[in-house]
Amino acid sequence: MGNEVLKVQDLQKSFGGLRAIDSLSFVVTEGQIKSIIGPNGAGKTTLFNLITGIFPPTDGTFQFTGRTLNGLKPHDIARLGLSRTFQNLELFSNMNVLENVMLGCHTQTSAGFFQAGLRLRAMRQEEKRIREKAMEELSFMELEDKALVGATSLPLGEQKLLEIARALATQPRLLLLDEPAAGLNIRETEKLSETIRRIRERGITVMLVEHDMSLVMGISDEVLVLNYGKKIAEGLPRDIQRNREVIAAYLGEEGEDA
Amino acid sequence: MKKKDLYIILLIASVIGIFPWLGGGNEYFLSILVFMGINGLITMGLSLLMGYAGQISLGHAAFFGLGAYSSGVLAVKYSLHPLAAFGAGIFLSALIAFLVGKPTLRLKGHYMAVATLGFGEIMFIVFNELSPLTGGPSGLSGIPPLTFGGITIEGYTYLYLVWALVILLLIFSLNVINSRVGRALRAVHGSELAAGAMGVDASGYKLGVFVLSAVYASIAGSLYAHFITFISPGSFSLMFSILLLMMVVVGGTQTIWGALLGAGVLTLLPEYLRGLEDFEVLAYGAILMAVLLFMPQGILEGVRRLFERNEKVKQAHGE
Numbered sequence: 001m002g003n004e005v006l007k008v009q010d011l012q013k014s015f016g017g018l019r020a021i022d023s024l025s026f027v028v029t030e031g032q033i034k035s036i037i038g039p040n041g042a043g044k045t046t047l048f049n050l051i052t053g054i055f056p057p058t059d060g061t062f063q064f065t066g067r068t069l070n071g072l073k074p075h076d077i078a079r080l081g082l083s084r085t086f087q088n089l090e091l092f093s094n095m096n097v098l099e100n101v102m103l104g105c106h107t108q109t110s111a112g113f114f115q116a117g118l119r120l121r122a123m124r125q126e127e128k129r130i131r132e133k134a135m136e137e138l139s140f141m142e143l144e145d146k147a148l149v150g151a152t153s154l155p156l157g158e159q160k161l162l163e164i165a166r167a168l169a170t171q172p173r174l175l176l177l178d179e180p181a182a183g184l185n186i187r188e189t190e191k192l193s194e195t196i197r198r199i200r201e202r203g204i205t206v207m208l209v210e211h212d213m214s215l216v217m218g219i220s221d222e223v224l225v226l227n228y229g230k231k232i233a234e235g236l237p238r239d240i241q242r243n244r245e246v247i248a249a250y251l252g253e254e255g256e257d258a
Numbered sequence: 259m260k261k262k263d264l265y266i267i268l269l270i271a272s273v274i275g276i277f278p279w280l281g282g283g284n285e286y287f288l289s290i291l292v293f294m295g296i297n298g299l300i301t302m303g304l305s306l307l308m309g310y311a312g313q314i315s316l317g318h319a320a321f322f323g324l325g326a327y328s329s330g331v332l333a334v335k336y337s338l339h340p341l342a343a344f345g346a347g348i349f350l351s352a353l354i355a356f357l358v359g360k361p362t363l364r365l366k367g368h369y370m371a372v373a374t375l376g377f378g379e380i381m382f383i384v385f386n387e388l389s390p391l392t393g394g395p396s397g398l399s400g401i402p403p404l405t406f407g408g409i410t411i412e413g414y415t416y417l418y419l420v421w422a423l424v425i426l427l428l429i430f431s432l433n434v435i436n437s438r439v440g441r442a443l444r445a446v447h448g449s450e451l452a453a454g455a456m457g458v459d460a461s462g463y464k465l466g467v468f469v470l471s472a473v474y475a476s477i478a479g480s481l482y483a484h485f486i487t488f489i490s491p492g493s494f495s496l497m498f499s500i501l502l503l504m505m506v507v508v509g510g511t512q513t514i515w516g517a518l519l520g521a522g523v524l525t526l527l528p529e530y531l532r533g534l535e536d537f538e539v540l541a542y543g544a545i546l547m548a549v550l551l552f553m554p555q556g557i558l559e560g561v562r563r564l565f566e567r568n569e570k571v572k573q574a575h576g577e
Contacts, residue, residue, distance in 0.1 A: 094447060099441055127438070
């Protein structure tokens with residue numbers, strides 16, 4: 001096993017009286033594909049929002065490659081090499097496909113208002129470099145033909161891939177994918193699992209929140225199951241599939257919603 | 259810069275360039291063109307702030323006033339060189355914009371509009387009450403014309419100066435828009451959540467563009483003071499801030515060209531309506547309402563769509 005990329009300890013998050021995350025601890029190791037599953041409302045997206053600094057935890061700590069993330073702003077966390085996609089697509093509708101990915105390269109460039117306004121040489125070179133880089137990420141997703149199309153005029157499946165391309169452009173060490181397969185058909189989902197494997201081959205650790213069990217069980221090294229904000233199981237996919245508590249949470253022992 | 263932008267800039271430059279021969283020495287037309295340029299400078303900054311970063315300012319008349327009073331007061335009371343006064347105005351406006359923007363731009367939503375509204379009112383009171391310096395409500399007169407190395411800039415040369423600055427700042431703005439900074443601003447407008455997750459410091463960029471737009475307004479203010487040589491607080495009231503917003507909205511917030519067009523149209527419109535006397539305000543209001551009803555995206559976008567529709571009709575008829 002490799003190094004710890006992300007270490008979450010005793011995480012708590014309450015929204016008023018609701019415990020969205022309840023004393024949660026886990027570790028993500030380098031090069032892993034780790035999936036977080038659980039019924040709707042289990043706290044999966046809340047967990048991603050906490051890790052990326054969108055809102056602060058009530059209690060507990062996160063460490064990313066040894067650095068504490070608590071108190072950092074989302075853009076500071078992104079700079080450290082932690083990137084994500086969103087469950088409800090958050091593409092920039094006022095930009096084309098290429099510009100969306102170029103924005104992902106934001107932290108690798110430095111031109112400010114003056115350098116940009118005066119089109120200084122350093123700024124032009126920087127621009128050329130990230131344009132090429134963004135095109136590479138687009139061809140990784142086989143979207144290079146759509147570079148100049150408006151981002152939100154792509155079909156849903158391609159918008160999802162574009163969000164991943166934009167997140168990859170930030171050169172992350174850890175990538176959080178929030179329900180990337182939602183709304184995709186079977187063929188698109190198969191291709192997505194291949195893409196996630198190829199992302200891991202680039203040395204990027206992946207955390208996946210997903211409802212599509214064949215995708216999760218097919219590609220994950222480890223699965224963590226949340227229910228009402230609590231960890232009810234963690235381990236290899238085949239062990240999780242046989243875990244009684246997990247089956248109960250999903251199928252509902254007392255006839256709760258599935 | 260895009261080719262289309264370059265052509266329009268060359269067109270503007272040539273129209274202004276040959277104006278002395280077209281206008282036949284008409285002072286009235288000349289001053290309207292100067293005012294168009296001055297208003298255009300402010301609305302370009304506002305367009306960056308509103309159209310690209312999605313923030314509304316109701317206080318830009320105050321930054322315009324800061325530039326005008328810096329130039330006026332320093333030239334009249336302290337006989338400072340106009341260029342130094344220009345610089346002082348820019349510095350002061352940038353500093354104040356930073357101080358006003360820093361706390362308010364960290365908040366999401368329309369706090370910016372409320373904060374700048376308050377700031378505009380405060381500055382209006384300052385211009386009125388600081389009478390030892392500003393001359394109070396009766397204004398500050400005797401502002402000297404601009405001189406560079408013994409040459410006085412007035413008449414056509416002033417027109418050239420104003421529009422040279424308009425074009426320079428237009429090119430600067432277009433460059434900013436087509437860069438990582440422009441992308442970051444649009445990203446903040448498009449989805450602040452995603453912008454943050456991609457490493458964009460949203461409040462930092464909002465603050466930066468707010469300061470930049472205050473600098474544009476201050477430059478316009480200094481040009482205004484040296485052109486009409488008399489300034490009074492009435493020119494820098496909330497009404498003018500709202501008029502500036504109207505210019506940007508009427509022209510169109512999608513591109514910076516809309517802001518320039520809006521400044522041109524709304525500077526010219528009152529001059530055309532003057533003949534209606536008592537009905538002037540009525541007609542003005544009716545025209546603004548009609549524009550926003552029929553072209554909610556602004557004149558620029560409205561006209562563009564009209565052309566597109568014509569093209570489609572032509573194609574449908576097989577022409």
